[in-house]
Amino acid sequence: MFTGLIEEIGRVTEVVITNGAGRITVAAEHASRALKLGDSVAVSGVCLTAVRIVPGKSFGADLAHETVSRTSFNRLAKGALVNVELPMRAGAPLGGHIVQGHVDGVGKLLALDKIKNSDDYWLQVSIPPELTRYVVEKGSITVEGISLTVAKVHEAEVSIAIIPHTHKATNLHTLQPGTPLNIEVDVLAKYAEKMAPQKPGSSSITLERLIDEGF
Numbered sequence: 419m420f421t422g423l424i425e426e427i428g429r430v431t432e433v434v435i436t437n438g439a440g441r442i443t444v445a446a447e448h449a450s451r452a453l454k455l456g457d458s459v460a461v462s463g464v465c466l467t468a469v470r471i472v473p474g475k476s477f478g479a480d481l482a483h484e485t486v487s488r489t490s491f492n493r494l495a496k497g498a499l500v501n502v503e504l505p506m507r508a509g510a511p512l513g514g515h516i517v518q519g520h521v522d523g524v525g526k527l528l529a530l531d532k533i534k535n536s537d538d539y540w541l542q543v544s545i546p547p548e549l550t551r552y553v554v555e556k557g558s559i560t561v562e563g564i565s566l567t568v569a570k571v572h573e574a575e576v577s578i579a580i581i582p583h584t585h586k587a588t589n590l591h592t593l594q595p596g597t598p599l600n601i602e603v604d605v606l607a608k609y610a611e612k613m614a615p616q617k618p619g620s621s622s623i624t625l626e627r628l629i630d631e632g633f
Contacts, residue, residue: 419505419506419516419517419518420460420465420503420505420506420514420517420518420519420563421503421506421512421513421514421515421516421517421565422503422514422515422517422558422560422563422564422565422566423503423513423514423565424501424502424503424563424564424587424588425448425449425502425503425504426446426447426448426449426502426503427499427500427501427502427587427588427589428444428445428446428449428461428499428500428501428502429444429445429446429497429498429499429500430442430443430444430445430494430495430496430497430498430499430500431443431444431445431476431496432478432496433491433494433495433496435481435486435491435492437483438483438486438487439480439481439482439483439486440480440481440486441478441479441480441481442461442466442478442479442481442491442494443470443476443477443478444461444476444477444478444479444500444502445475445476446476446477446502447474447475448502449477449502449504450471450472450473450474450475450476450477451473451474452504453468453471453477453504454468454471455468455469455471456468456469457504457505458505458519459477459479459502459503459504459505460501460502460503460504460505460517460519460563461479461500461501461502461563462490462500462501462562462563462589462600463489463501463517463519463521463560463561463562463563463564463600463601463602464485464489464491464519464521464563464600465518465519465520466479466480466481466485466519467479467480488521488523488524489521489524489600490524490598490599490600493598498589498592499589499592500562500589501562501563501564501588501589503563513565514558514565515558515560515565515604516604516605516606517560517563517565517602518602518605519563519602520602521600521601521602522546522549522552522601522602522603523545523546523548523549523601524546524598524599524600524601525543525544525545525546525561525598525599525600525601526543526544526596526597526598526599527541527542527543527593527594527595527596527597527598527599528542528543528544528575528595529541529542529595530542530580530585530590530591530593530595533579537581537582538579538580538581538582539579539580539585540577540578540579540580541561541566541577541578541579541580541590542575542576542577543561543575543576543578543599543601544574544575544576545574545575545576545601546574546601547573547574549601549603550571550573550574551611552603552604552607552608552611553568553571553576553603553607554568554571554607555568555569555570555571556568556569557604557607558604559576559578559601559602559603559604560600560601560602560603561578561599561600561601562588562589562590562599562600563600564584564588564590566578566580566584567579
C-alpha cells in the first residue's frame with residue numbers, strides 16, 4: 419500500500435515493450451538503496467515488483483501485458499521523469515490517502531498554469547468518463563502516483579490546486595499538455611458504491627460488513 423506522497427523523482431533509463439509486455443529500468447538513488455529483490459515500488463502511480471536492483475543507482479521491473487495496456491507506460495520514453503514511492507511502512511503516519519498503485523485509467527494533462535498573484539498552480543486533467551462517478555469535490559484522487567485533492571469537477575474534467583512543493587518535488591513540472599496521466603480513484607469510493615443500497619429504502623451497509631471489508 420502507498421500514500422501518494424512522492425519520495426523521489428526517477429529517470430527512465432530503459433523501457434522496452436514487445437508484444438504488449440516488457441520491462442522498465444529507473445535511475446533512482448534513494449529507492450534503489452532501500453529496495454530488496456521482490457519488493458513493491460510505485461512508479462508514477464503503478465505498483466511494480468523490483469526484479470533488478472543496482473543499489474544507489476537504479477532498479478528494474480517487468481511489465482505485464484495488463485500493466486502496459488491499462489497505464490501510460492506504453493507511451494513512456496527513455497529519459498522521462500517518473501514519480502517514485504516506496505510502500506508505506508507499518509506504524510508510519512498515514513499522509514496523503516490510501517493508494518494501491520492499481521491504475522483505474524489513463525487521463526490527459528490539459529493545463530498546468532501558474533495562478534495569478536500566487537505561487538500556486540492550477541492543474542487541469544481530463545479523466546475517463548467512467549471514472550467520474552468516483553470523483554467528488556474535496557475528495558482524493560491519484561494522478562501520476564501523487565495524492566491530490568479535487569478542487570472542482572466539471573463532467574470529465576478535474577481541477578486541482580498544486581502547491582509549489584508538489585510542483586517541484588514531482589514530475590508535474592516536466593509534463594506538457596496532452597501528456598497521458600495514470601489515474602487512480604479513491605478505493606473507498608468504489609467500496610461505497612459496491613455497498614450502496616440496490617433498492618430504494620434498503621441498505622446493505624452494516625457495522626459487521628464495514629468490519630469485514632477492513633474499515
